[in-house]
Amino acid sequence: MPAPIYSISDFASAILRLLPRGPIWPRASDSTVSAVASVWAPAFQRSAARAAHLLTDAFPSTAIELLPAWESALGLPDPCAGSNPLLSQRQxxxxxxxxxxxxxxxxxYINLAKSLGYDITITMFTPSRFGQARFGSPYLGRAWAYVWQINCSDIGIQSAQFAKSLFGNPYRTWGLNVLGCEMRARAPARTTLIFNFSAGNPTPLDQFILNIGTLS
Known part of the structure; x- marks a missing residue:
């Protein structure tokens, strides 16, 4: 159940109800007592709002004020996300x-990509062998035994959402830099990782290659 949200007028009314009763404590809207209550109420409202917001900030998937603290503990933000990533991307x-x-x-790796907001598939390759490859198909040398490919047709469009973005965030961003960086950082050292961002059937000769060097 979400935390209750009270307005300034709610706190002003509560303050008036808690004050003593009597002729010197008038509740009229133009009285000094009501004026004092209206001065105190905003401070109580701000404190209550921040306390309620702390409940959402306790969880990283909804954190806003405490998001920098979460990021600092995890070595974030990193250059992969760009200079001004959306709040949802950071979360x-x-x-x-x-x-x-x-x-x-x-x-x-599929689950890791899912947590970042991407649906992927993975293709593995094997070196070509005599009599086992179709005529005209690409020749794959021995180095391809250590190659794996991430297929993602999502071009990485991220749109800002009401109440889920920070002031100054762009309305929309493009790119798959975060996916590429996180995957490369976790790729086994003995392997070569390539990416296919086309919507068609992936082939080893139709790639967007990220820092893989030359394959023999």
């Missing part, structure tokens, strides 16, 4: 790092 990256237990299976 997703914090959640992803907090829930990351490590792994090297295809399922692990």
């Amino acid at each position: 997703a990256q914090v959640v992803s790092r907090l829930t990351d237990n490590g792994g090297s299976s295809a399922e692990y």
